Amino acid sequence: MFGTGILKGLGVTLRRAAGTFIDDFARVPSRYTDVIETAQGKLIRQPTDAKGLFTIQYPEEKRQMPENFRYIPMLLYEEDTGEDRCTACGICAKVCPPQCIWIVRDQDENGKPITRPAAFYIDASICMSCSFCAEYCPFDAIKMNHDYELATYDRYPGLILNKAELSVPTSYYAALYPSAWAEEERIRAEKEAKKAARGKKPEPAAPAAKPAAKPAAAQPEPKAAAKPAAPAAAPAAPAAPAAKAKAKGGHWSPIPADYSGEVIKSALPLPPVPAEGVSASGISWSRIMALREKQLASYRERRKAEGKEVKL
Amino acid sequence: MTDAVAEQSLPFANAVPGAVLAADAAGMVVDRKKLIEFALHLRNHAGFDYLSSLTAVDYLGFEGRTAADRFEVVYHLFDTKKGGDGVVLKVRLPENDPQAPSLVRVYPGADLQEREAYDLFGITFTGHPRLRRIFLWDGFHGHPMRKDWKEAYYEEEHKPFGSRWPVGNHKWAEDRVPWGDNVSFPKGWDPATFQPAPPPLPTIHEPPWADENHIATERIIINMGPQHPSTHGVFRMIVALDGETVVGLEPECGYLHRNHEKIGERNTWLGNIPFTDRLDYLSSMSNNLGYVLAVEQLMGDKGKPPERAEYLRVIMAEMTRIANHTWAIGFLLNDLGAFFTPALYNIEERELLLDLFEAAAGSRMMCNYMRFGGVVRDVDEDWLTRARDIIFNRLERKIDEFDTYLTGNEILMARCVGVGYLSAADAIALSACGPQLRGSGVAYDLRRARPYSIYDRFKFDVISDDGCDVYARYKVRLGEIRESIKILKQALDDLPGGPIFNGKPGYVTRVEKGEAYGAVEGPKGELGFYVVSDGSDNPWRYHVRAPSYINLNTLGPMSIGYKIADAIVALGGIDIVLGETDR
Numbered sequence: 001m002f003g004t005g006i007l008k009g010l011g012v013t014l015r016r017a018a019g020t021f022i023d024d025f026a027r028v029p030s031r032y033t034d035v036i037e038t039a040q041g042k043l044i045r046q047p048t049d050a051k052g053l054f055t056i057q058y059p060e061e062k063r064q065m066p067e068n069f070r071y072i073p074m075l076l077y078e079e080d081t082g083e084d085r086c087t088a089c090g091i092c093a094k095v096c097p098p099q100c101i102w103i104v105r106d107q108d109e110n111g112k113p114i115t116r117p118a119a120f121y122i123d124a125s126i127c128m129s130c131s132f133c134a135e136y137c138p139f140d141a142i143k144m145n146h147d148y149e150l151a152t153y154d155r156y157p158g159l160i161l162n163k164a165e166l167s168v169p170t171s172y173y174a175a176l177y178p179s180a181w182a183e184e185e186r187i188r189a190e191k192e193a194k195k196a197a198r199g200k201k202p203e204p205a206a207p208a209a210k211p212a213a214k215p216a217a218a219q220p221e222p223k224a225a226a227k228p229a230a231p232a233a234a235p236a237a238p239a240a241p242a243a244k245a246k247a248k249g250g251h252w253s254p255i256p257a258d259y260s261g262e263v264i265k266s267a268l269p270l271p272p273v274p275a276e277g278v279s280a281s282g283i284s285w286s287r288i289m290a291l292r293e294k295q296l297a298s299y300r301e302r303r304k305a306e307g308k309e310v311k312l
Numbered sequence: 313m314t315d316a317v318a319e320q321s322l323p324f325a326n327a328v329p330g331a332v333l334a335a336d337a338a339g340m341v342v343d344r345k346k347l348i349e350f351a352l353h354l355r356n357h358a359g360f361d362y363l364s365s366l367t368a369v370d371y372l373g374f375e376g377r378t379a380a381d382r383f384e385v386v387y388h389l390f391d392t393k394k395g396g397d398g399v400v401l402k403v404r405l406p407e408n409d410p411q412a413p414s415l416v417r418v419y420p421g422a423d424l425q426e427r428e429a430y431d432l433f434g435i436t437f438t439g440h441p442r443l444r445r446i447f448l449w450d451g452f453h454g455h456p457m458r459k460d461w462k463e464a465y466y467e468e469e470h471k472p473f474g475s476r477w478p479v480g481n482h483k484w485a486e487d488r489v490p491w492g493d494n495v496s497f498p499k500g501w502d503p504a505t506f507q508p509a510p511p512p513l514p515t516i517h518e519p520p521w522a523d524e525n526h527i528a529t530e531r532i533i534i535n536m537g538p539q540h541p542s543t544h545g546v547f548r549m550i551v552a553l554d555g556e557t558v559v560g561l562e563p564e565c566g567y568l569h570r571n572h573e574k575i576g577e578r579n580t581w582l583g584n585i586p587f588t589d590r591l592d593y594l595s596s597m598s599n600n601l602g603y604v605l606a607v608e609q610l611m612g613d614k615g616k617p618p619e620r621a622e623y624l625r626v627i628m629a630e631m632t633r634i635a636n637h638t639w640a641i642g643f644l645l646n647d648l649g650a651f652f653t654p655a656l657y658n659i660e661e662r663e664l665l666l667d668l669f670e671a672a673a674g675s676r677m678m679c680n681y682m683r684f685g686g687v688v689r690d691v692d693e694d695w696l697t698r699a700r701d702i703i704f705n706r707l708e709r710k711i712d713e714f715d716t717y718l719t720g721n722e723i724l725m726a727r728c729v730g731v732g733y734l735s736a737a738d739a740i741a742l743s744a745c746g747p748q749l750r751g752s753g754v755a756y757d758l759r760r761a762r763p764y765s766i767y768d769r770f771k772f773d774v775i776s777d778d779g780c781d782v783y784a785r786y787k788v789r790l791g792e793i794r795e796s797i798k799i800l801k802q803a804l805d806d807l808p809g810g811p812i813f814n815g816k817p818g819y820v821t822r823v824e825k826g827e828a829y830g831a832v833e834g835p836k837g838e839l840g841f842y843v844v845s846d847g848s849d850n851p852w853r854y855h856v857r858a859p860s861y862i863n864l865n866t867l868g869p870m871s872i873g874y875k876i877a878d879a880i881v882a883l884g885g886i887d888i889v890l891g892e893t894d895r
Contacts, residue, residue: 012717048698048701053660054663066667068674093476094472094476097583097586101476103477121480135688136818
C-alpha cells in the first residue's frame with residue numbers, strides 16, 4: 001500500500017529502459033542476432049535474452065523468415081527444360097478450402113486432355129495461405145512463396161495471379177527452401193535409382209517381386225552417385241545461398257539476397273512519381289518509372305486480350 | 313461419447329417417468345413436454361449443474377429422418393464438481409412446429425445459446441424472456457443454418473466446386489451470380505419504406521437506493537460501440553444508466569458474423585481446419601486441437617496420433633495459452649487506461665512464441681498445424697533449442713517481472729478488486745468457462761475434469777481464485793501461465809522421437825457416420841466442437857461452442873450496480889475475441 005506497488009512497477013519500467021541501452025552497447029555492432037545484410041534491407045532475428053525492447057524498424061529491417069513460412073502459392077517449372085511441373089491433376093483446386101485455385105486443363109488438337117495446365121489462376125484476394133495445395137501436391141509443383149509484400153492498388157487484376165505471374169524456376173524454390181529441396185531431391189534420386197534398377201531387372205530375372213531387398217541395399221550408392229549430378233543439372237547458382245542460409249542458423253533462411261532469377265511481381269498500376277532523383281529505398285525514380293511503364297503495358301495487354309479498354 | 317455415458321445415464325433415465333424416449337451412446341432423446349422437469353432433476357439431484365453447449369441440428373434429408381423429427385436441439389450437460397463425461401440430451405422437433413421449452417430458468421447460461429439457435433435455425437424456445445435475433449438483423453429473411461437455405465453467390469452444396477477444374481477460368485463470384493438473382497427479401501419488404509426496429513432496451517434492474525430520498529437522476533440509455541469499445545473488436549453494449557451507475561446492460565454482437573458453421577458444412581472435413589484458426593485468432597493452435605479431437609473420435613484407428621504428435625500438440629496448445637494470456641493481461645490494462653505500455657511488455661513474450669509457431673507451422677497466427685491423426689510438420693533441433701531457451705530461461709523471469717510490475721500496483725487494484733463480482737453459483741449457472749469460471753473459485757478445468765490428448769501425464773495445478781472479481785481473473789491468468797510453463801518443461805523434456813502422423817497423409821478424410829463432441833480447455837475457456845457426420849466427405853453439422861460468446865452471458869450480471877467505467881473493466885476481464893463470438 002501507500003504507493004509501493006506503483007514504485008515497484010516504475011522500477012520495472014526503468015530497468016527496461018536501461019536494459020534497452022545496455023543491450024545496444026553490449027551487442028555492438030547490432031542488437032540482433034544473425035543479421036544478414038541484403039539489398040532488400042537487414043534481415044534480423046530477435047534474441048531471446050534481450051533485456052529491453054526489440055522493435056524491428058520495418059521496412060529498413062525485416063525479420064528473417066523461417067523456411068516453413070508460407071504466404072501465397074507459386075508454381076514451379078524446371079529451370080533446365082522450362083517445363084512446368086504441374087500436370088493439371090486438380091488436387092490443389094479440390095483441396096483448397098476457400099476454392100481460390102482455377103485450372104484449365106490443356107487439350108491436344110483432338111480434344112484429348114494433356115497433363116499440362118493451359119491456364120492457372122490463384123485469386124490472392126481469397127487465398128487463406130493455408131498451404132494445403134503445397135502439402136497435397138503429388139508432383140511438388142506448387143509451393144508457398146515467402147514474398148509477403150503483395151499490396152496492389154486494385155483487386156483486379158492485381159490480386160488475381162495468372163500462370164505467368166505464379167511461375168518461378170526450381171532454383172528459386174531451392175534457394176527459399178534449402179532443406180526441403182534437399183529432402184525432395186534425395187527422394188527423387190532414390191525413386192529414379194529404383195526405377196533404373198527396376199528397368200534393368202526384367203532381363204536377368206522375370207519374377208521381380210522377390211529381389212525387393214536388393215534395390216533397397218543398392219540404394220545408398222545410386223543416391224550418392226545421383227546427388228552431385230542432380231544439382232549440377234538444375235540449380236547451380238542457388239546452391240551457394242542455400243549453404244549460406246544453413247550455416248547462418250538452421251531453418252531460419254533469409255530471402256535469397258543474391259538471387260538473380262525471375263521473381264513474382266504482379267502487374268499493377270502505380271501512382272505518379274517524380275521523374276528525377278532517388279526514392280527512399282535508394283532506387284532511382286527513372287528506374288522505377290521504367291518498371292512502372294513495363295507493368296502498365298502488361299496490364300493493358302491483359303485487359304485488351306479480354307476485350308476491355310483501359311484508361312489510365 | 314463412450315458407452316459408459318449411456319450406462320451412466322440410465323439411472324437418471326427413469327427419474328422422470330416418460331421423459332426419456334430413447335437412449336444410446338450418443339445421448340438421450342427427451343420428450344419436449346418433460347424437458348424442463350428432467351433437466352431440473354439432472355441439475356438438482358444428479359449433479360449436472362453446467363450446461364456447456366446447446367445447439368440445434370437440421371436433419372432435412374438425413375437418412376432415416378422424416379419431417380416429424382427434422383430438427384433436434386442438443387444439450388451437453390456436465391458436472392463441475394466431479395468432472396467426467398457428461399450427459400447429452402436431445403429434443404426432436406417436427407418441421408411444422410419447431411418449438412422447444414426454454415431452459416433459461418433452469419440453466420441461465422442457455423440464454424445466448426438459445427437465441428443463437430433461434431436466429432440460425434428458427435427454433436422457438438417458449439418461455440425465453442427476450443427471444444430475438446442475435447447475429448443477424450431483424451429484417452433478415454430466413455434462418456441460414458437450415459439445410460434448405462441458400463446464401464447469396466451460392467454455387468454448390470459442398471466443396472470442391474466443379475467450376476474450378478478442369479475448365480476453371482477465373483470469374484468473380486459477383487460476376488457469376490448477379491446481385492438480385494439469388495437474394496430473397498421478406499414478403500412485402502420495401503427498402504424505401506422500411507423502418508428499422510427500435511433498439512432493444514436492456515432489462516432495468518432497479519437500484520436498491522431508488523426511493524424518494526434519493527437524488528433524482530435521469531435514466532439514460534447509452535450505446536457503447538460498435539466502434540471498438542476498449543479495442544476488443546466490433547461489439548456493442550446497450551447500457552442503461554442511472555446517473556453513472558449501470559442498471560441494465562444488453563450485449564449486441566454479430567458485426568463480424570459470417571456464419572462460420574454454414575461455411576463449415578460446405579467445406580470438406582479437412583478444409584475446416586484452417587477456418588478454425590479464424591475463430592479465436594489469438595489462439596489458433598487450441599482451435600485446431602479442439603476440432604481435430606472432435607473429428608478423430610469418428611475416425612477409429614486412423615484418428616489416433618502417434619506419441620510425438622501428441623506431445624507436439626500439447627506443446628503448441630500450451631504455448632498458445634501463454635501467448636493468449638499475455639495478450640489478455642496486456643489488454644485488460646489497456647481497458648483500465650494504461651495505454652499500451654503493459655500491453656507491449658506482455659506481447660513481447662507472445663512475439664517470441666509466435667516466431668516459434670511460424671517456424672513450425674508456417675504462419676504466426678493462422679497456424680493450421682494439426683491434422684486428423686497427427687500434425688503437419690515436425691520440429692527440428694534448432695526449433696527445440698530456441699523453444700527450450702525461451703521456456704526454460706526467459707519466460708519465468710518475464711512472468712515474475714509482470715508480477716512485480718502489475719500485481720501489487722495500487723491503481724490496478726483500485727480498478728479491479730471487487731469489480732465485476734460473479735459468485736461461484738452464478739458463474740456455473742451462467743455457463744461461464746475458463747478464467748472467468750476459475751476466477752470465481754470453481755476449479756473446473758477440462759484438462760483435469762475430462763483429460764483429453766495426453767494431459768493426464770503432466771503434473772500441473774488447476775489455478776482458481778475465490779476473489780470472484782476482475783483481479784481474481786487476472787491472477788488466475790498469471791497463475792495459468794506459470795502452470796503452462798510447467799507443462800511445457802515436462803513436455804519438452806519427454807518429447808519422444810518417431811513419426812508425427814498416423815499413416816500416409818491424404819486429402820480425403822474418411823469419417824464414420826455418427827456424432828461427436830470434442831472439447832478442449834482453450835485459453836478462453838471450454839472450446840467445444842460438435843460435429844455430426846453422415847459418412848460423406850463433408851460435415852453434416854459443425855457447431856462451435858465458443859467460450860468468448862458464452863462468457864458474454866455474465867457481462868450483464870457482472871456490470872449491473874457498478875459504474876459505467878467498471879463495465880469496461882468487466883468486459884476486459886472476460887477476454888473476448890469477436891472473431892469467435894460472432895462466428
